Amino acid sequence: MSMNRRDFIKTSAATAAVAASTSVFTPKAEAKTGELAYEGEAGKWVGSTCQGCTSWCAVQGLVVDGKVVKMRGNPNSANGGRICPRPHLALQQVYDPDRVKQPMKRTNPKKGRGVDPQFVPISWDEAINTIADKIMDLVKTDETHKFCLFRGRYTHMNDILYGSFPKLIGSPNNISHSSICAEAEKFGRMYTRGYWGYADADLNNTEYFLAWGWDGVASNRQTPWFMKKLGELNKNGRMTVIDPRMSATAAKASRWLPIIPGTDSALAVAIAHVIMSEGLWNKGFVGNFADNKNYFVSGELVPETAGEENTPVVFNEIHTHGVVKWWNLEVFNRTPEWAEPITGISAEDIRKVAREFAAAGSKAISWVSPGACMQVRGAYGSFAGEALNGLVGSIESVGGMFDGSGAPSKGAAKVDGYQSEQIAAAAKRKKIDKRGTPQFAALNKKSGGGVVTQRVASSILEEDPYDLKLAMGYWNNFVFSINGADVWEKAMEKLPFYIHITPNFAEMTMYADIVLPTKLHMFERWGYTKGSQNMRGYLTMHQPMIKSHVDGRTDETEIPFMIAQALAKKGFTDPLRWMQDNFKDPVTGKTPETPEEFDLFAVKRATQPIWDGSSNSKGDTINSWEELLEKGVWTSKPYPIGKKIDNFKTATKKFEFYSETLKKVMEDHAEKNGITVDEAFEAANYTCRGELGYVAHYEPPVRHGDAATYPLIFAEHRSRLNREGRSQNTPWYYEMKDVDPGDEAFKDVTKLNPIDAKKYGLKDGDKIRITSVQGSIESEVKLWEGTRPGVVIKCYGQGHWAYGRVGSEVFGSKPRGGNNNEIHAYDYERLSGSTPRHGGVSRVKIEKI
Ligand SMILES: Nc1nc2c(c(=O)[nH]1)N[C@H]1C(S)=C(S)[C@@H](COP(=O)(O)OP(=O)(O)OC[C@H]3O[C@@H](n4cnc5c(=O)[nH]c(N)nc54)[C@H](O)[C@@H]3O)O[C@H]1N2
Ligand SMILES: Nc1nc2c(c(=O)[nH]1)N[C@H]1C(S)=C(S)[C@@H](COP(=O)(O)OP(=O)(O)OC[C@H]3O[C@@H](n4cnc5c(=O)[nH]c(N)nc54)[C@H](O)[C@@H]3O)O[C@H]1N2
Ligand code: SF4
Ligand SMILES: [Mo]
Numbered sequence: 001m002s003m004n005r006r007d008f009i010k011t012s013a014a015t016a017a018v019a020a021s022t023s024v025f026t027p028k029a030e031a032k033t034g035e036l037a038y039e040g041e042a043g044k045w046v047g048s049t050c051q052g053c054t055s056w057c058a059v060q061g062l063v064v065d066g067k068v069v070k071m072r073g074n075p076n077s078a079n080g081g082r083i084c085p086r087p088h089l090a091l092q093q094v095y096d097p098d099r100v101k102q103p104m105k106r107t108n109p110k111k112g113r114g115v116d117p118q119f120v121p122i123s124w125d126e127a128i129n130t131i132a133d134k135i136m137d138l139v140k141t142d143e144t145h146k147f148c149l150f151r152g153r154y155t156h157m158n159d160i161l162y163g164s165f166p167k168l169i170g171s172p173n174n175i176s177h178s179s180i181c182a183e184a185e186k187f188g189r190m191y192t193r194g195y196w197g198y199a200d201a202d203l204n205n206t207e208y209f210l211a212w213g214w215d216g217v218a219s220n221r222q223t224p225w226f227m228k229k230l231g232e233l234n235k236n237g238r239m240t241v242i243d244p245r246m247s248a249t250a251a252k253a254s255r256w257l258p259i260i261p262g263t264d265s266a267l268a269v270a271i272a273h274v275i276m277s278e279g280l281w282n283k284g285f286v287g288n289f290a291d292n293k294n295y296f297v298s299g300e301l302v303p304e305t306a307g308e309e310n311t312p313v314v315f316n317e318i319h320t321h322g323v324v325k326w327w328n329l330e331v332f333n334r335t336p337e338w339a340e341p342i343t344g345i346s347a348e349d350i351r352k353v354a355r356e357f358a359a360a361g362s363k364a365i366s367w368v369s370p371g372a373c374m375q376v377r378g379a380y381g382s383f384a385g386e387a388l389n390g391l392v393g394s395i396e397s398v399g400g401m402f403d404g405s406g407a408p409s410k411g412a413a414k415v416d417g418y419q420s421e422q423i424a425a426a427a428k429r430k431k432i433d434k435r436g437t438p439q440f441a442a443l444n445k446k447s448g449g450g451v452v453t454q455r456v457a458s459s460i461l462e463e464d465p466y467d468l469k470l471a472m473g474y475w476n477n478f479v480f481s482i483n484g485a486d487v488w489e490k491a492m493e494k495l496p497f498y499i500h501i502t503p504n505f506a507e508m509t510m511y512a513d514i515v516l517p518t519k520l521h522m523f524e525r526w527g528y529t530k531g532s533q534n535m536r537g538y539l540t541m542h543q544p545m546i547k548s549h550v551d552g553r554t555d556e557t558e559i560p561f562m563i564a565q566a567l568a569k570k571g572f573t574d575p576l577r578w579m580q581d582n583f584k585d586p587v588t589g590k591t592p593e594t595p596e597e598f599d600l601f602a603v604k605r606a607t608q609p610i611w612d613g614s615s616n617s618k619g620d621t622i623n624s625w626e627e628l629l630e631k632g633v634w635t636s637k638p639y640p641i642g643k644k645i646d647n648f649k650t651a652t653k654k655f656e657f658y659s660e661t662l663k664k665v666m667e668d669h670a671e672k673n674g675i676t677v678d679e680a681f682e683a684a685n686y687t688c689r690g691e692l693g694y695v696a697h698y699e700p701p702v703r704h705g706d707a708a709t710y711p712l713i714f715a716e717h718r719s720r721l722n723r724e725g726r727s728q729n730t731p732w733y734y735e736m737k738d739v740d741p742g743d744e745a746f747k748d749v750t751k752l753n754p755i756d757a758k759k760y761g762l763k764d765g766d767k768i769r770i771t772s773v774q775g776s777i778e779s780e781v782k783l784w785e786g787t788r789p790g791v792v793i794k795c796y797g798q799g800h801w802a803y804g805r806v807g808s809e810v811f812g813s814k815p816r817g818g819n820n821n822e823i824h825a826y827d828y829e830r831l832s833g834s835t836p837r838h839g840g841v842s843r844v845k846i847e848k849i
Helices: 005-020 086-094 124-140 183-193 223-233 248-252 264-277 323-329 336-343 347-359 379-392 421-427 455-462 485-494 558-569 574-582 595-611 625-631 660-672 677-683 690-694 731-735 754-759
Strands: 044-049 058-064 067-073 104-106 119-121 147-151 174-176 199-201 208-212 239-242 255-257 287-289 315-317 364-368 401-403 470-474 497-502 514-517 527-533 536-542 633-635 712-718 749-752 767-771 776-783 791-796 808-810 843-848
Touching: 044 527, 044 625, 067 086, 086 731, 104 124, 124 470, 124 514, 124 558, 183 379, 183 660, 199 364, 208 347, 208 379, 239 248, 239 347, 255 347, 264 323, 264 336, 264 347, 264 379, 315 323, 323 690, 336 347, 347 364, 347 379, 364 379, 455 485, 527 595, 536 595, 558 574, 558 595, 595 625, 625 633, 660 677, 660 690, 677 690, 749 754, 754 776
Parallel strands: 044 536, 147 174, 147 470, 208 239, 208 364, 239 255, 470 497, 497 514, 712 791, 749 776
Antiparallel strands: 044 058, 058 067, 104 119, 104 514, 199 401, 287 315, 527 536, 536 633, 712 843, 749 791, 767 776, 767 843
């Protein structure tokens, strides 16, 4: 398992070379085994799925003598068989000597950072029985709603453990990590074009790419595809990156706009101002004034209607809704000169970008990433960035943007008929995260339609809406991954009983009463995932390509089945009945009797619409389960461009500059809570009132800490090597850390512009303490011009105090590097329920130590 840095780079290059020779449309004929460095060596490439980030690429692992030794893209996949560097790191995850090897229980009742849990090994029987007893205790006292299931990352098999299990045992609490991930990003798409999900684009034909906090060659989604396409996108000076930091993508772009964090909405409306006042919008998509004159005169309002006669100021809108309202409510006076001092971007640059962007018309994409909206008032950064696509007509166009495509699968069975009256009533009680209340609107399609993951810590501490008694978490590490890590530490200390399902020790594990080892995704388990890249939807399998060296069970299937079996023995039979009635082997009809059978039958059942051949007309031809496993992935036909024009899932079916959809949702939300819409905006910490709330507009950023005490704005990014929060016990992570611009191998530096370093008397290598109102961490200074002056930038990922021998300085107490979530203020973007990791939510001071 030794691979040095040169081999690693060679491997990545070889992967790229194979990819480059493979056209997206004809890859299948070229799918060979053993064509990389291991050519000629005995071994088999086995298809599976990487979930190191939300790209969810179909991959293959080379298995030699029962060991997986190498990763590559699956040549059958929508992106032509490409991967990024991160699946390689996962080899060090699966063979990590610090894996949890068997179930364990805590023997030290005291909980806290630095407290030894004194775990002792126990049998699976004892572990599962203890959990079943805890559930039965809640059943007896009719408190099953005090159970909570935490879900971090997941496969699409999650509809059993996450989607159904809590309901079956009488709890409304299935709490996902979505709101700490990217919900604000979806807000803009939802309230302009009725789509709550990740975007896709026709990159083959895109001519201009406006990237909002998007570092697409290193992070965000479809990374391998963007790595391939970046060169083409960049031709003729056609990519502009808006980011306070010179990211890997910005370093290669034609223009980098180092924005002041949290001011994206101002920049976007100023770009709109230029496009509209200069008459550069797409007339074929948006329409025009009836007499073809431009009445969008900077600083002046356009009368919306012109009385009885069809006088010239009528705007005949085609595929959009409310463009004049948007101008009148916001854009008319948002000049580049107005935006310059707010955003730190010169009026001249704003004009240039707006003109270039508009010139590419329906082939110009404005791509909003969480960088521009996972901010305290980021919902309108998201809205504004998306609205620009409407102005140039790059939605549903050749070279434009689309909703992500889907793939067929079979959802979990309904729980109706498998709940007693008591259980059904308990499952309908209020959710623990307060979603849908004025302060936590979480407007995913409707009030409270989304999750407010972060809020659960406060709910536990305040026992509001009730005292949580039992929680089980899988594939999550909330103590590390959420703003105000200290709040989660306190909450986990207080939570009476916690079960962590995890392949490796993590901070969350240190608060567990029971630890259940699980199989690592991609290598050891069954499952499937659905994704979308390159205008195609796909379904990609997880399959056990190796036998695990630990005694782990599959999180989403085997473990709930085992708990259901134990509950049945104690007289609570409904959950097991649900599993046995509904998850029979789709081929033989056999009822699952063991966790292994349930695992396999459930994945076969879910993917049946692919392997039974019934989806052949929609994409790849696959005619048996074996063929699906062999190919590893099924890919749909390309997205039919234009499908949703005038048929968006908005209130008007049009692309909405003035969001009637949001208006309706806000009015319902306010009414439900017995408040006015303006009170609802206020409770959500937005400054807008009235109709302004329904258009994209500027919202001033929120920063915690006064500028006198905390002079610098803290900003962050993720690493090209982050597998979300999960690659930090791999030695390669540290060895290669300098692949992130400005960062250093083996370190976790804080990047300061030399101007600021001089101002504060700091130099390269100085050991420092960074302090915000939330907390403080230690780091080291790195002088770097790629940081906007006035801002300090640090990569997210390091700072684990309990993540194995490599990830922590002293396992259990002393972190290696610093966790940004100890700095980020415990605050929210309340309209989507999100956690603001971007936008400069905290000001900081820096002291030498
Ligand atoms: N400051 C800051 N905070 C962030 C982010 C950031 O960029 N900056 N990113 C945010 C985003 S986008 C996200 S999505 C969240 C992610 O945050 P979480 O959902 O909390 O997930 P991770 O931190 O990736 O940790 C997942 C844990 O699951 C376990 N695990 C690892 N592999 C597997 C597996 O294969 N199966 C199972 N069952 N368990 C596994 C390990 O215990 C691991 O620590 O973090 C968010 N937090
Ligand atoms: N390498 C890698 N890729 C990943 C993941 C990973 O862990 N590692 N995780 C995946 C997941 S779960 C998610 S949700 C996505 C998240 O994808 P993103 O959120 O797009 O990724 P980040 O790197 O967190 O942030 C993007 C950029 O925002 C910039 N930024 C910070 N503040 C601001 C601001 O105020 N305005 C603007 N315009 N930019 C700002 C940062 O410098 C950074 O370059 O990435 C996915 N892709
Ligand atoms: S880490 Fe993300 S981009 Fe890289 S191969 Fe895995 S899923 Fe794809
Ligand atoms: Mo995420």
